[in-house]
Amino acid sequence: MKQFDFLVLGSGIAGLCFALKVAPRGRVAIVTKKDRAESNTNYAQGGIAAVTSKEDSFELHVRDTLTAGAGLCKEEIVRTIVSEGPARIAELIELGMQFSEREIPASHGARELDLGREGGHSKRRILHAKDVTGREIERALLDAVSRQPKIVMFENHIAIDLITSQKLGYVGENRCLGAYVFDKNNNAVETFVAATTLLATGGCGKVYLYTTNPDIATGDGVAMAYRAGAPVANLEFVQFHPTCLYHPKAKSFLVSEAVRGEGGVLMSLDGQEFMNDYHPLKSLAPRDIVARAIDSEMKK
Secondary structure (H helix, E strand, C coil): CEEEEEECCCCCCHHHHHHHHHHCCCCCCEEECCCCCCCCCCCCCCEECCCCCCCCCCHHHHHHHHHHCCCCCCCHHHHHHHHHHHHHHHHHHHHHCCEEEECCCCCCCCCCECCCCCCCCCCCCEEECCCCCCHHHHHHHHHHHCCCEEEEEEEEEEEEEEEEEECCCCCCCCEEEEEEEEEEECCCCEEEEEEEEECCCCCCHHHCCCCCCCCCCCCCCHEEEEEEEECCCCCCCCCCCCCCEECCCCCEEECCHHHHHHCCCCCCCCCECCCCHHCCCCCCCCHHHHHHHHHHHHHH
């Protein structure tokens, strides 16, 4: 039996940030089913939306989000996330995250954050690290975790099920006590016990035949939570990336949202743009931007 104060299932941005926050309060175990960098976060390309420019404002960001949410967003939650965005960006930078910068015109070498623009945003507010933002976030967070002596990382460990007091036959309110975890290297099931367990296991996009989600997005955490009696909701909100480059002899991959933000357009086989029939927003940037972006993707 392995005993910790905190058990974190998943090694993406949510799990790593939580581990760093609680490490001063006790010992933390991070369980991840492949190597420590294998997560949805690691594959994220485009960037993070936050108000960091004088030309932007919280109100504009809130308005854009509510519009894109088509009536499904809770405005109070949107305002909280938008208003706290810059502080979270500052935390990432403090932890070692390096966002792309550009030279300010006519400034004699002064630099500023290179802000991109993506679908649904009326201003340039996308902070990015080239087109591998997620990989840079994961690198910075893992470096920070490695410097914390109270955090232990268990790679190649697959969480099987949550341990609850009800399953063990204890009387009283049902609560989570930890998890059963399969150690792939030793071919053995181990018991992790913790006062607090956090599910940060990502989504379930890979359960579908056609998806751009990474192979690790298999919905383990949602299934474990459901079996443990936790309520699950909004299961219809599964991310399907709208642009995927298909090749009959190679694995398909997504074409970054940033491509559309810089003017990418969707065309039918006969060269006709068709998205204007479904949404009023248009892209006006030159077509060569699209060609360069796709060429960059193909070279990876």
